[in-house]
Structures are given as C-alpha cells and as structure tokens.
Amino acid sequence: MGARKPLIAGNWKMFGRNADLAEIGALAETTGPAAAKIEVLICPPAVLIAPAAWQARGKSILIGGQDCSPSAADAARTGEISAAMLADAGARYVIVGHSERRQNHKETDDLVRQKAEAAIAAGLTPIVCVGETQAERAAGQVAEVVGRQVKASAPGQGGAFVVAYEPVWAIGGNSTPTLAEIGEVHALIRETLAGQFGAQANETRILYGGSVGPKNAGEIFTVPGVDGALVGRASLKASDFSAIILGHPAAV
Ligand code: PGA
Numbered sequence: 001m002g003a004r005k006p007l008i009a010g011n012w013k014m015f016g017r018n019a020d021l022a023e024i025g026a027l028a029e030t031t032g033p034a035a036a037k038i039e040v041l042i043c044p045p046a047v048l049i050a051p052a053a054w055q056a057r058g059k060s061i062l063i064g065g066q067d068c069s070p071s072a073a074d075a076a077r078t079g080e081i082s083a084a085m086l087a088d089a090g091a092r093y094v095i096v097g098h099s100e101r102r103q104n105h106k107e108t109d110d111l112v113r114q115k116a117e118a119a120i121a122a123g124l125t126p127i128v129c130v131g132e133t134q135a136e137r138a139a140g141q142v143a144e145v146v147g148r149q150v151k152a153s154a155p156g157q158g159g160a161f162v163v164a165y166e167p168v169w170a171i172g173g174n175s176t177p178t179l180a181e182i183g184e185v186h187a188l189i190r191e192t193l194a195g196q197f198g199a200q201a202n203e204t205r206i207l208y209g210g211s212v213g214p215k216n217a218g219e220i221f222t223v224p225g226v227d228g229a230l231v232g233r234a235s236l237k238a239s240d241f242s243a244i245i246l247g248h249p250a251a252v
Contacts, residue, residue, distance in 0.1 A: 004205050006221075007162060007228040008245050009041040009127060010235025011066060011095060011209075016044050021055045026238035027245075028059035034251040035060030038228075041093055042235065046081055053090020064093030064127070067101060070114035072121045083115075083122035094119045095230070097129045097153050099168045109152030116155040127162040127207070127230065128153050130189070134169035143188055150192045158197045162205045163189055164230040170210025172232065179223050182208050186225035214243035221248045 012020075024042060031040055043064040044052045053063045069080040086094055096119065097112030112128065119126035130149035132142045146165065155161055165185050170176045177185070186206050193201035208220055209230030220226060228248075234240040245251060 004203065004227050005037070005039055006248055006250050007039045007041060007205050007207060008241075008248065009043060009064065009093070009095075009164075009207065009228070009230045010241055011098070011230055011232050012042065012044045012048075012236060013066070013100070013232060014045060015236055016048055018048065018051060020236070021048065021052055023236070023238040023241075024052060024055045024061055025059070027242055028056065028061050030238065030242040031245045031251075032060045034245060034248070037250040038245060038248055040245055043093070043095055046086075049086060049091050050089040056090075062092045063090055064095065065091045065124075066095050066098065068094045068096065068115055068119055068122075068124075070111055070118055072118040083119040083124050087122045087124055091124060093125045093127055093162075095127045095129060095164070097149075099129060099131055099166060099171060102129075103168075109149055112153040113155060116153065116161060117157065120155050120157065120159055120161065125160050125162060126155065127164050128155075129164045129166050129209070129230070131166040131168050131170075131210070137167065137169065142185060146185055146188060147192050150189055151196060154193070154196060158200055160203070162207060162227075163193070164207040164209045165189060166209035166230060168210075173211055176211050176216060176220070179219060182220065183223045183225060186223065190225060212244065214240055214247065217244040218247040218249075 041062045065086040068083040096115040116126040132145045205227035213234040
C-alpha cells in the first residue's frame with residue numbers, strides 16, 4: 001500500500017436527521033486511537049454538513065459532501081451547492097459521480113470530471129466513483145467501462161483526488177465481487193491513472209465500495225491495492241462503522 005494513508009468513508013446518502021449526529025461523537029470515541037493511521041470520513045446529507053462539522057470539531061472524524069455543482073464560481077443555479085459552499089460549511093471531501101447520481105440524474109463522465117475539478121478548485125478532495133453494471137460485467141466489459149470512466153471522470157489537472165471502485169450491482173445488496181476480482185479492477189484503475197498522471201498516480205487512493213460491512217471489510221482490506229472503503233448502509237450506525245474501521249489491518 002506504500003505511503004498512502006487508508007481512507008474509510010461513510011456515505012449516509014439520503015438518511016439521517018440532526019439526532020443522528022450523535023453517531024459521530026460515538027464513532028470518534030471508539031476509532032480515535034486509530035486516527036493517526038486511518039482517515040475516517042462521514043458524508044452526511046448537505047443540510048447536516050455544518051452541524052456534523054461542528055459535532056466533529058476537535059475530533060478525528062472528517063466531514064464531506066455527497067455531490068457538488070460543476071460550477072466553481074457562485075452562479076444563478078437554483079438548488080445547487082458549490083464545492084466552495086461545502087468547504088465553507090466544514091467539508092474536506094466530496095463524493096462525485098456516485099452511481100445513484102449517474103443513474104438517477106443522468107450524470108455523464110464529463111459532468112463528473114467538472115465536479116471533481118470544481119472540488120479541487122475549492123480546496124476539497126473529490127472522491128470520484130466508478131463501477132460497472134451487472135450487464136456490463138456479464139458482457140465482459142469491466143475493464144473497458146471502468147477504464148473509460150476513470151479516464152473521463154478524473155480531474156484533468158490531477159492532484160489530490162480519490163477513486164472509489166463501486167460495482168453498481170454490489171451497492172445496496174448483499175453480494176460483492178470476489179477478492180481476486182476486486183484486486184484486478186483496482187490494479188486496472190491504478191494502471192489507467194499511471195497512464196494519465198505518471199508517478200503522481202501512486203498517491204491516489206483507490207477505495208472499494210459496495211456492500212462493505214463489519215463481516216467482510218477485514219478481508220477486503222487485505223486485497224493488494226485497496227486503500228480503504230466507501231461504505232453506505234453500514235456507516236449509519238457508529239457500532240457497525242467502527243467495527244469496519246477497527247477491522248483494518250492498520251488499526252491495530
Ligand atoms: P452500500 O452502499 O455500502 O450500502 O452497498 C455503498 C455506496 O453506495 O457507496
């Protein structure tokens with residue numbers, strides 16, 4: 001894994017209320033000792049970012065957004081939230097191109113790249129999501145699809161960003177690729193990044209996401225090239241999420 005610090009990120013999606021912010025305090029208590037070795041991030045819904053950042057102040061938990069506008073400048077864009085606004089509210093990271101946005105909001109690779117670039121311009125680290133559908137995997141198109149998404153969605157200027165490999169069919173269900181398959185795709189992503197960004201690509205962390213939970217996280221973290229995880233459902237409760245974090249080999 002080299003010098004890349006593992007990142008374990010929780011994506012709360014459209015779940016959570018102010019009362020759930022107590023989970024952040026509970027999470028910091030159990031995972032605090034591992035914070036020197038592992039970055040822990042919670043991405044709550046946009047309206048909870050500011051109070052979540054307040055809750056996390058002085059603690060080992062970082063806060064991020066789940067999406068941002070592609071516009072780096074303030075603009076007449078009703079309903080959108082800029083990366084600069086997320087940063088102002090206390091976010092350090094932002095997820096872009098999650099498959100639920102690619103599917104439900106028809107987000108293209110090009111739009112995702114613009115969002116990643118706007119995030120970097122605002123001082124945030126984007127987490128760029130990629131991943132094949134079940135049909136694409138069945139058709140033997142994993143390398144083609146994921147390679148294309150990485151090339152076209154990664155921020156053009158390079159720099160600090162994270163890639164999350166999330167097979168669409170593994171999200172929100174119970175099945176994941178085999179450890180060997182996860183390793184293969186991570187190697188392919190690293191190779192693609194090296195082709196784009198040269199030696200700088202070694203610094204990019206590549207996370208696995210899709211049905212990661214306390215039971216399977218430990219073995220997924222042992223796969224070479226896996227620099228952490230993007231976790232949905234199992235990040236909502238501090239008890240589950242801390243079990244995932246403490247199951248990382250770097251936590252001991
Ligand atoms: P899941 O979601 O862990 O609930 O499968 C992962 C994600 O969509 O980021």
